[in-house]
Amino acid sequence: MKKIIFYLFFVIMAATLPYYAGGYLLHVSTTILIFMSLSLSWDMMLRTGQLSFGNAGFFGLGAYASLISVSNLDIHPVLSLFFAAVFAAGVALVVGFAVLRLRKIYFAITTLALALVFEVIVMNLSDLTGGSSGRVLPQAIFGGNSVLIYWLILFITIIVILISELLNKSKTHYAINSIRNDEITARSSGINVFKYLVFVFVFTSAIQGIIGGVYTQQYAFVMPESTFSLDFLLLPIAMALVGGIYTTMGPILGAIFLGLISEYLKLIMPYGHLFIYGLIIVIVILFLPEGIYKVARKKYRNRKSQEVKLDASSEGK
Amino acid sequence: MLEVNNLNVFYDKIQVIWELAMQVNKKEAVGIFGPNGSGKSTLIKAILGLVDSVEGEVLFRGQDLTKKKTYNIMRQGISLVPQNRELFPDMTVKENLKLGSAFISEARQSTDETLDFIYHIFPVLKKREEQLAGTLSGGQQRMLTVGRGLMAKPQLLILDEPSVGLQPSLVIELFQKLKEIKEKDVSILLAEQNVRQGLKIIDRGYVLENGRIVLEESAEDLLENEHIQKSYLGI
Numbered sequence: 001m002k003k004i005i006f007y008l009f010f011v012i013m014a015a016t017l018p019y020y021a022g023g024y025l026l027h028v029s030t031t032i033l034i035f036m037s038l039s040l041s042w043d044m045m046l047r048t049g050q051l052s053f054g055n056a057g058f059f060g061l062g063a064y065a066s067l068i069s070v071s072n073l074d075i076h077p078v079l080s081l082f083f084a085a086v087f088a089a090g091v092a093l094v095v096g097f098a099v100l101r102l103r104k105i106y107f108a109i110t111t112l113a114l115a116l117v118f119e120v121i122v123m124n125l126s127d128l129t130g131g132s133s134g135r136v137l138p139q140a141i142f143g144g145n146s147v148l149i150y151w152l153i154l155f156i157t158i159i160v161i162l163i164s165e166l167l168n169k170s171k172t173h174y175a176i177n178s179i180r181n182d183e184i185t186a187r188s189s190g191i192n193v194f195k196y197l198v199f200v201f202v203f204t205s206a207i208q209g210i211i212g213g214v215y216t217q218q219y220a221f222v223m224p225e226s227t228f229s230l231d232f233l234l235l236p237i238a239m240a241l242v243g244g245i246y247t248t249m250g251p252i253l254g255a256i257f258l259g260l261i262s263e264y265l266k267l268i269m270p271y272g273h274l275f276i277y278g279l280i281i282v283i284v285i286l287f288l289p290e291g292i293y294k295v296a297r298k299k300y301r302n303r304k305s306q307e308v309k310l311d312a313s314s315e316g317k
Numbered sequence: 318m319l320e321v322n323n324l325n326v327f328y329d330k331i332q333v334i335w336e337l338a339m340q341v342n343k344k345e346a347v348g349i350f351g352p353n354g355s356g357k358s359t360l361i362k363a364i365l366g367l368v369d370s371v372e373g374e375v376l377f378r379g380q381d382l383t384k385k386k387t388y389n390i391m392r393q394g395i396s397l398v399p400q401n402r403e404l405f406p407d408m409t410v411k412e413n414l415k416l417g418s419a420f421i422s423e424a425r426q427s428t429d430e431t432l433d434f435i436y437h438i439f440p441v442l443k444k445r446e447e448q449l450a451g452t453l454s455g456g457q458q459r460m461l462t463v464g465r466g467l468m469a470k471p472q473l474l475i476l477d478e479p480s481v482g483l484q485p486s487l488v489i490e491l492f493q494k495l496k497e498i499k500e501k502d503v504s505i506l507l508a509e510q511n512v513r514q515g516l517k518i519i520d521r522g523y524v525l526e527n528g529r530i531v532l533e534e535s536a537e538d539l540l541e542n543e544h545i546q547k548s549y550l551g552i
Contacts, residue, residue: 174416178405185403188365190391190420190469 057115062209088209244291406451417468
C-alpha cells in the first residue's frame, strides 16, 4: 500500500509537470522519457540473455512507418503510432524467426547489421522515404503542442514500465529468467525457448517502433542519418547499464540520471561535454558494475536488516 | 513405459551410441552404469530430444519421442534432474521449484500439493524457501534439482549422475530420498557412476561401455556379477 502511494505520487508529479515546469524542462523531460522507454525495451530483451543491437533499427522503421502513414495514407498521427508499432513488430516477427536461432555475439552482430540494412533500404526507397535527405511532415503532432506531446509520451512510457514490471512478475518471468540462466535446463523444464524469444523480440521491437513514431511526429521530420543514429542504440544501453540491468527501476533511474547530466553538461560547457559524459558512464560502470539501483537497494536492505537485528538484541535484554 | 529400440546417436560423424535397446517398466527403477564417456548422458539427451542426430525408436507410453521437441517431451510425463546442479541461482528456492511445474499444464494445478510433498521429503528446502538458490550448499542444491524435477509430477524421473560432487554421507542420504520417491510410484531412470549406492535403489540395471550395452541384469545379479565386482565395486 505504501508502495502504491509512493508510485502514485511520482506519476502525479510527472503528469502535472507542465503546470510547474518551464518549456525547457518539459522538453528535457520528454527526451528523457523517450530514452527511458528505449532503455527499458532493450533491457527486457536482455533479460532473455540476448544482447540486441537492433533497437535503433526498429526505432527507425517505426519512425518511417509513422511518417509515411500520415503523409501518404493520410491517417491521424496518433493512429500512425499504432501503425509504427505493428509495422516494427511485423518485421521483427519475420526477421526474428531467422535471427533468434543465433546466440550470443552472433545474435548481437546480426541485429546490428539489421539496423544498417534497414537504413540502406530506406535510403534507396527515395520516392517513399525521401532518400538520404529525409522527409518533412507538414505539421507536428497536436500542432506541435509540447504539453500534449509530453503527456502522450508519458502515457506510453508508463505503459512500457507496467509491461516491464509484468514481465518480472508473471509466469513469463520464469521462462525468461531460466532461458538466460541455462537454455537446456529451460527446455527440459518444458519451456518453448524459441517461442518466448520471438515473443519478447517482437514486443520490444514494437515498443521501439512506437517510440520512433512518436519521435518523428514530435519533430515532423525524418532523415536516415539521424533516425537510425547510433544515439538511439548506445544511449539506452548506457542508461540501462548505469541504472542496473534486469530491473525496471534500473533503466528508469539510468535514463533520468544520464539524461539530466547530459543536459547540465551541455549548459556549462557547450564544447567537450560529450567527453565528460562518456567519462561519467565509464566511471559508473567501473565502480558500480551492478548499476545505481541495485547498489542502492542493497544498502537499503542492509540497513533494514541491521535495524531488525538491533531490535531483536534490545528485546533480548 | 519407456522403450528404446535400435538407437544410434551421432555427434557430427562420430557415433557415440550403437544399436542400443533398453526399457523402463511402470513403477520400476532402472539404473544405467558405466564409466565416464560411456554414453550415459548422451543416452538421456537422446531420449529427451536434446541431440540432433538420432536414429531409432524412443517410445514413451506408446508415443515416439524422436520427432518431438524437448519441451513437448517434458509435457508427456518425463522429468529430468540434470547433472551439475543446473539451478537458476538468482531465483529463490521456491521460485526454482515452482518453475518445475509452471510450464507443465497438468502439474500446474496441483503446484501447492506437490510443493508440500517435496518439502516433506526435503525439509531443508522448506526452511530455505525464500533464500536464493545460488547460496545453498552443494548437497542442498542437488536436493533442489531433484525437487524441481518432481514438481512436474513425472511418471518417469530421469536422473543424470545425482551423486556427482557430493560427499559420501550426502550421497547415502540422497539415495535414501530417491527410495522414498520410488515408493510413490514414480518410475526412475538413474544414470550413475556410483554403482554401489545405485544398486541399493534400482530393480534392474544396464551396464554401458563405449556406447554399447554389455550387460543387463537384476540388481541382485549385478551385485554378484564378476565384471561388476572387478571393474565397478573394486572387490
